[in-house]
Amino acid sequence: MPRILRMTDPSPQLARPSSGQCKPAYRKWLLGLALVHLLAVIAEPLFFYSRSDVQAGPEFLALRRGLGPYVDWMYLDHGYFFFAPNPGPSHLVGIRDQSVVFPDRKEQWPRLLYHRYFMLSEFYNSSFAPTALDPQDMADRLFVERWETDRRFYRTLQRSISRSVRARLGTGLEQERGLDQDLESDQELVLVRLERPLFGPLEVLSGVKRLGDSRDLIVLPEGPAGPDRPSETSEPEPARAAPVGAFP
Numbered sequence: 560m561p562r563i564l565r566m567t568d569p570s571p572q573l574a575r576p577s578s579g580q581c582k583p584a585y586r587k588w589l590l591g592l593a594l595v596h597l598l599a600v601i602a603e604p605l606f607f608y609s610r611s612d613v614q615a616g617p618e619f620l621a622l623r624r625g626l627g628p629y630v631d632w633m634y635l636d637h638g639y640f641f642f643a644p645n646p647g648p649s650h651l652v653g654i655r656d657q658s659v660v661f662p663d664r665k666e667q668w669p670r671l672l673y674h675r676y677f678m679l680s681e682f683y684n685s686s687f688a689p690t691a692l693d694p695q696d697m698a699d700r701l702f703v704e705r706w707e708t709d710r711r712f713y714r715t716l717q718r719s720i721s722r723s724v725r726a727r728l729g730t731g732l733e734q735e736r737g738l739d740q741d742l743e744s745d746q747e748l749v750l751v752r753l754e755r756p757l758f759g760p761l762e763v764l765s766g767v768k769r770l771g772d773s774r775d776l777i778v779l780p781e782g783p784a785g786p787d788r789p790s791e792t793s794e795p796e797p798a799r800a801a802p803v804g805a806f807p
Contacts, residue, residue, distance in 0.1 A: 600635055602630055603630060605619040606623040648756045649755045650779075651680050651754075652750055656749075661679075662677040663676075679720075683720065687713060689710075689782045690710075691782050691783055692706055753779070756777065
């Protein structure tokens with residue numbers, strides 16, 4: 560006779576209805592991770608909008624420093640100033656007595672390479688520390704200490720960029736641009752900070768101003784104006800802000 564198959568009782572595990580909820584221990588960990596990520600997302604904009612030319616909000620600065628490794632790893636600090644609703648002028652770096660300026664969209668291509676040079680020039684300008692302070696600023700000891708620290712970092716950045724540009728000059732790649740190839744091996748190139756002002760809508764629509772016109776570039780000074788200001792002996796005299804037309 561054929562064997563009769565009978566239904567058996569369902570397994571207790573299958574009969575138990577699923578609650579659809581995470582275990583309490585897991586919920587605590589996930590909630591903590593979500594909170595840390597949320598703080599990391601808002602740490603950079605809070606730090607950016609609370610800072611000034613002198614200092615930043617201490618609580619937001621502490622938050623940004625504490626979450627710094629995670630913010631950098633997740634790339635959550637991607638240029639809030641550049642994409643702000645009210646962007647400012649752009650900045651370039653030139654070499655004094657040479658016809659070298661970067662970023663240069665004719666030299667640095669594809670566009671990603673140009674963007675790297677652009678970010679380098681903006682970082683160099685944002686790291687600027689003057690050669691000397693005004694007398695009224697010298698009375699603040701903390702301000703002087705911050706200036707000395709910023710000045711050492713700025714000079715280190717100057718020397719690094721100067722060595723990199725010198726290496727390119729030594730290869731002969733820039734001979735067609737009229738560069739002086741007789742520089743001594745230990746001579747430090749003098750970097751010049753350039754600013755391209757942001758034109759208004761009427762200037763652009765009227766065609767009076769060209770976005771790439773080198774005559775609109777402005778040489779930014781390296782220190783306080785005036786012949787009686789103290790400056791470092793290893794650096795050139797600070798230049799006054801004035802239009803420049805020698806750069807391409």
